[in-house]
Amino acid sequence: MADEEFEFKPFSVTYKLITFALSVGMIYPNPKTEKWRLASIPILVASIMPLALMIFYDMYKSWMVKDIVNIIRHSTVVGPFLGGFFKMILMYHKRIQAKEILDEIDRDHDLFNECADIYKDIARAAIKNSQVYSERGWAITVSTCVMTFPVMAIALNIYNFTFKSEPEKYMIHDLVLPETESELRFETPYFEAMFLYMFYCSILYVVNFIGYDGFFGLSINHACLKMDMYCKALEEAMLAPGEEVCGRVIGVIKEQCRLFRYVDLIQDTFNIWLGIIFIATMIQICTCLYHITEGYGFDLRYMIFVSGAVIHIYLPCRYAAKLKALSVETSNRFYSCGWEQIDDQRVRRMILFMVARAQTPIAITAFNMLAFDMELFTSILQSSYSMFTLLRS
Structure with missing residues (x-):
């Protein structure tokens, strides 16, 4: 049968948007492109270093004059931005495990094509949910949070140059040219060059967060699908x-064992990243709130950005909590499968061990220590607000 006739296709075809973002962001774990990615990652990192160095220099100058608001304004944006390039390095380091995750998804999708309609219905609904929420929904969220900066700058520049006799220029992220007068940043050609450069960095920002974080969500959702399938x-x-x-x-039983191996791969691939965003998101939410309340007045861009930061930590906690809850629920589904109608003692003993094994919750942890769940999400918000209160005082 030709590939076009299959309903369930490989990961790269099923989730085209995430695959595109992974590929452009030099994250997609394709063994054929390892050398290309190894050469391209340093080039991409080098391409954003001038902007990063200028921001760090401006933060240093602000520190010397005790301008805390400007430091927070810069750190709120540059921290996650540089984190995106750390993901490139981390995914290259974990490329073998990530490829095994993709292979397992492709293997399962191939099996779904040969299943009965009742299994296809389960798979179809789960994949559709992932496409809507974990792929397109996440891409819209990231694009909105990041591209608000360049879109608002473009809109304000167009409005000012169209309707004002002395138009005021707006940068994507206001940044003073090192060792120059502050107003020189609006002079031609520096302003135009920096605007295009920052727009390029914004695109990289979006691509990195859509691909890596979206891949995590799709991986967890597929683990939940695997459990649904073998329970049925x-x-x-x-x-x-x-x-x-x-x-x-x-x-x-074999499928249950494959699920445990698959979750171990997810844990190994993402546990460092989960630990980093746990710490970074608390700081980011706190600094965004401080900038909004104590900065230079209400700023819609940072309001949207802090909302994105909350969503960014909510989704991993939600996915991990969903996986944990469903893993425990499988023990109830095993017990309620109708085993009492079977006289074969071998089958009864096997189901007994399956129930016992399923009663141990599957947890996704950060740094292999800190379990992600909705309780952790609540704790992060509380800690962020406490830090914000301390910073204000």
Whole structure:
């Protein structure tokens, strides 16, 4: 059968937007492009270093005159921006594990094409949910939070040059040219060059966050789909002819073991990143709130940005909590599968061990220590507000 006739296609075809972002961001774990990515990552990092160095220099000058608001304004933007390039390095380091995640997703999608309609319905609904929320929804969220800066700057510049006799220029991120008068940043050709340069950096910003973080969400959602599928397979096995029951149960056990291996790959690939965003997001929410309340007046861009920061930490916590809850729920589904109708003692003993194993929650942790769940999300918000209160005082 030709590939076009399959309903469930590989990851790269099913989630084209995330695949594109991963590829452009030099993150997609394709063994054929390893050398290309190894050469391209330093080039991309070098391309943004002038902007990063100018921001750090301006932060240093602000520190010398105790301009805390300007320091926070810069750090709020440059921290996550540089974090995006750390993701490139981290994903290259974890490229083998990430490729195994993709291979497992591709393998499962291939199997779905041969399943009965009842399994296809489950897979179809789960994939559609991932495409809508974890792919397109996340891409819209990131694009809105980041591209608000250049879009508002472009709109204000067009308005001022159209309707004002002495138009005021707006930069994407206001930055003073090192060792010059502050007003020189609006002079031609520096203003135009910096505007285009910052727009290029904004595009990289969007690509990095869409690809890496979206890949995490899709990976967790697929783990939940795997659990749904083998729970349904066990229920169907209990209705099979007597001589087929044992073989089908063994197949479910194999799928359960594959799920545990798959989650271990997710944990290994993303646990460092989860630890970093745990710390960074608390700081970012705090600094954004401080800039909005104590800075140079209300700024819609930073209001949207702080909302994005909250969503950025909410989603990993939500995904991890969903995985944890569903992993525990599988024990109830195993127990309720109808095993009492089966006289085969081997099958009963196998289901007993499956139930016992499923009662241990599957947790996604940061730095292999800190479990991500909704309680952690609440704690992050509380800690961020406490830091904000301390900073204001």
